[in-house]
Amino acid sequence: MSTDVDEAPSGMPGTEGAASGAPAPDRRMPRRRGQGRGRRKVLAGTGVLVLLAPAGVAAVVMDPFDDGDARPASSADGTSLAAVREGPLSTQVTQSGTLSYAASGDGTPYAVVNQAKGTYTRVPGAGKEIGCGRTLYRVDEKPVVLICGATPAYRALSVGDEGREVRYLNANLVRLGYAERSELNPRSDHYGAETAEAVAELQDALGVDETGRLNLGDAVFLPGPLRVTKAMAKAGTRAVPGAQVAQTTSARRQVIVELDPGQQSQVKVGDRVQITLPDNRTTPGRVSRIGRVAKADDAKKDAPSPTLPVYITLSRPKDAGKLDEAPVQVQITTEGVKKALTVPVTALMGKAGGGYVVEVAAGQARRLVPVTLGIFDNDNGLVQVSGALSVGDQVVVPAS
Incomplete structure (x- = not known):
């Protein structure tokens, strides 16, 4: 199977099971005053505003008197561990499209x-x-x-x-x-x-x-x-x-994707594309042109909002055979980093006052580490981070 899209390295985790050799939490460890049994529940009555986090990102209220030192691991709370990894990372826009023959610039024959x-x-x-x-x-x-x-x-x-x-x-x-x-x-x-x-x-x-x-x-x-x-x-x-x-x-083959105008800033001419054909074979392509005028398709009741056409040229047009007006899936790689420190998106917690932290497990103790976010790989559930983290550190994620 051919692809023109950089993939995350093999073995890169999503929300995998507990790391081998990780010690079980100490059930005799007393809970901190005011601490609930669930590690990611938002505490009520603290008088601290909580930042609303994106979908899939937990929220945590930071204790204003917490000095950030390592704290004991909580009791069994439905979480597992995932390793911090380093390697290439790319972010994609995934959409459905139509494979056809290219017409004139305005779409007419x-x-x-x-x-x-x-x-x-x-x-x-x-x-x-x-x-x-x-x-x-x-x-x-x-x-x-x-x-x-x-x-x-x-x-x-x-x-x-x-x-x-x-x-x-x-x-x-x-x-x-x-x-x-x-x-x-x-x-x-x-x-x-x-x-x-x-x-x-x-x-x-x-x-x-x-x-x-x-x-x-x-x-x-x-x-x-x-x-x-x-x-x-x-x-x-x-x-x-x-x-x-x-x-x-x-006679030139092309794929047209109707893109939400809000995604226009993510996609640019020259971006690499992986096209999945109706028989599940993949073939590479490039974004060749982006329409300038958004228009609504009144015939589609489920998509009344305006969209912007994105035109994709196939790098190997023979892969498409004689298919015409065929539905395909496209994955546009919009940004990439050759060497990124990554954690699962589910490891992120929003903290009061803004920003994000991850919880790092070190032996029987856990500590919250502030991180700065980079690009997201939505398809693999990964995010680029920078902070006081090293490759191999174990971060806490919800159990799968």
Whole structure:
């Protein structure tokens, strides 16, 4: 199983059982005055405000006269011990998403618009994938080729012309091997003799007249490669300039996650992602784009609040096969530390006046140690801490 997400080291505990060799608490030890039998119960009537702790974090009222020295372990109280560990730690955002083919930036399909005159003799069907430099459809048996670029075809192109679509054409010709980079600058927006020669090479491969000129209707310029989602024209019907031939998406695979806007600050472009496919295989990816406009899905009664689309590109798109509109689970790694001191989240106790402590067991005594929190690994129930702790210290956690 492949993953692109750093995992917590093997053996990292959650709320494990009592550590081997830990002495049993002394049942004869007298309780402190005012101390209840449960170690994590909030004491009433102390006149001290208690900080409300996050979910899963206990609260404790600190005795204002407590000097912080080690104190005897309490009687059996439903707790166990977990070791303080050190190693890599990462925090994740886990969400459901949808695996599909990437459409245009606003989510709408790409329209294949015809500019040739004649009769459609071949139209691609739904599911057909067309690469750059390949035939999209045919008019009077003449191929109309796909040139991958964002500027639509609107004029004939020949020697002396300049423009963005010429730059896309040059880039395609070099990428497809019809010209060497040393002969034709793929970033040039000039249609020179080198471009004309490469176009003639392309025309030869397509089996049409080698004119070195690209007439309007000879090619369709669209971001590609493309995957046809719906054929709009039919073979045998008239090809009219300006008519739509088909609707398409990119052939590139992507996952879209609808993120709560409150989580936007946690996720950024470039974050690593682990995607769990419907058959439970995993494949890596990266956050490629984050939408800027939050919108509500009125069709979903259980999710009326606005969400923000996050677009994820698959690192190994072949892993997705032909799945389309398939539900997947994603785990976005938003932050990581290579060497972190960690304890289970359940070891944390909030103290009056703010901040957190953990209870450290040392022999038959226990002491409260203030800690500063770092990042959380919610999936494994761990938190990064700093304070007077060492690797191997035993902290008290609720018994599982």
